[in-house]
Amino acid sequence: MLDKNIYSTVLSQAFSPCGQYLLAGNIYGQIAVFDLNRLLNPVVELLTSDYNKPKHIHNILTGKQVCSLLSTENNLIIGTAGEIISYEWSSITSSKLGKPHWQVSIPSKVPVEQQDVNCLWLSEDKETLFAGCGDNNIYSFTLETVSLKLKYLGHDDFIHCIDGKSDQLISASEDGSVKLWDTRTGKSHNSIEPHSNSNVARPDIGKWVGAASLSDDWIVCGGGPRLALWHLRSLDVVTVFDIPDHGIHVSFFHDDCVVAGGAAKHLYQLSYSGEVKVELPVSATTVYSAVMRTSPDKVLAIAGSSPDIDLCTTFNYRDQILRFR
Structure with missing residues (x-):
């Protein structure tokens, strides 16, 4: 029988707040x-051939993808088709998965249509959950009561990515736009269209924007258009990154660098001026998820169109390959 996991794609990842676990979700509804601890501090005498495989695999969503994952102090939050599901950590890290802590459905005008929850972001005060969805909208929920707070309208196609800083939210969409929102009002106050800039546009790949991230002074985004650094206040392009990709799906800021990947052979760490500081080889032909933590120790996990997940502890080279199978 054909092992479908050989052809799996890992769409999302998250670290547990205690730092002991890495969670990964795939297209088959598995986490x-x-x-x-076992992977980074192995006891050589006790190592077995399956040491790099999961401690547990939970079959959570039959016929649905695990589109997005978000870690909070008490829960793992899962975005999938038409709903957001939360499990307590004690349930996720045990061998037998219990019942969800809570579930919330994404509003839909057509009941039979279930729109994917492609991305999740938690406000800096940990009180509001944001969800970017396949119905072109962003929703915010009060986390304490899991009640709908605001609906963000303005995109003309589905949302690929959301990120935030203080009272600002940024979103990247298939419609080719990157919008800035005021989280207090749910209104968009600025936007850019990278495909309209001749230095950034790549018409042969498309206008879609797959990733965007926000800092105090900068926006980094890319997709069909080239990965580029934009000044937050002027919305001018400052740096266009010259990397050999065929579409960007991941970008974020780390230690005065930009980390980015997508349809390329590497995950890149780049200076703001455009210098390639690190090229990390990746197992996937397309990277859909890269998560990084710096405490209690450094770990970077890279996943995408492969059941293999690359694990790095110095951010400069690949230490191990984990097997999601």
Whole structure:
């Protein structure tokens, strides 16, 4: 029988707040739980051939994808088709998965249509959950009561990515726009269209924007258009990054660098001026998820169109390959 996991794609990842576990979600509705303590501090005498495989695999969503994952102090939050589901950590990290802590459906005008929850972001005060969805909208929920707070209208196609800083939210969409929102009002106050800039546009790949991230002074975004650094206040392009990709799906800021990946052979760490500081080889032909933590120790996990997840502890090279199978 054909092993479907050989052809799996890992869409999302998250670290547990205790730092012990890496969670990964795939297109088959499964979540893998990797024990990082065992992986990063192995007892050589006790190593077996399956040491790099998950401690547990939970079959959570039959016929649905695990589109997005978000870690909070008490829960793992899962975005999938038509709903957001939350499990307590004690349930996720045990061998037998219990019942969800809570579930909330994404509003839909057509009941039979279930729109994917492609991305999740938690406000800096940990009180508001944001969800970017396949119905072109962003929703915010009061986390304490899991009640709908605001609906963000303005995109003409589905949302690929959301990120935030203080009272600002940024979103990247298939419609080719990157919008800035005021989280207090739910209104968009600025936007850019990278495909309209001749230095950034790549018409052969498309106008879609797959990733966007926000800092105090900068926006980094890319997709069909080239990965580029934009000044937040002027919305001018400052740096166009010259990397050999065929579409960007991941971008974020880390230590005065930009980390980015997508349809390329590497995950890149780039200076704001455009210098390539690190080229990390990746197992996937397309990277859909890269998550990084710096405490209690450094870990970077890279996943995408492969059941293999690359694990790095110095951010400069690949230490191990984890097997989601």
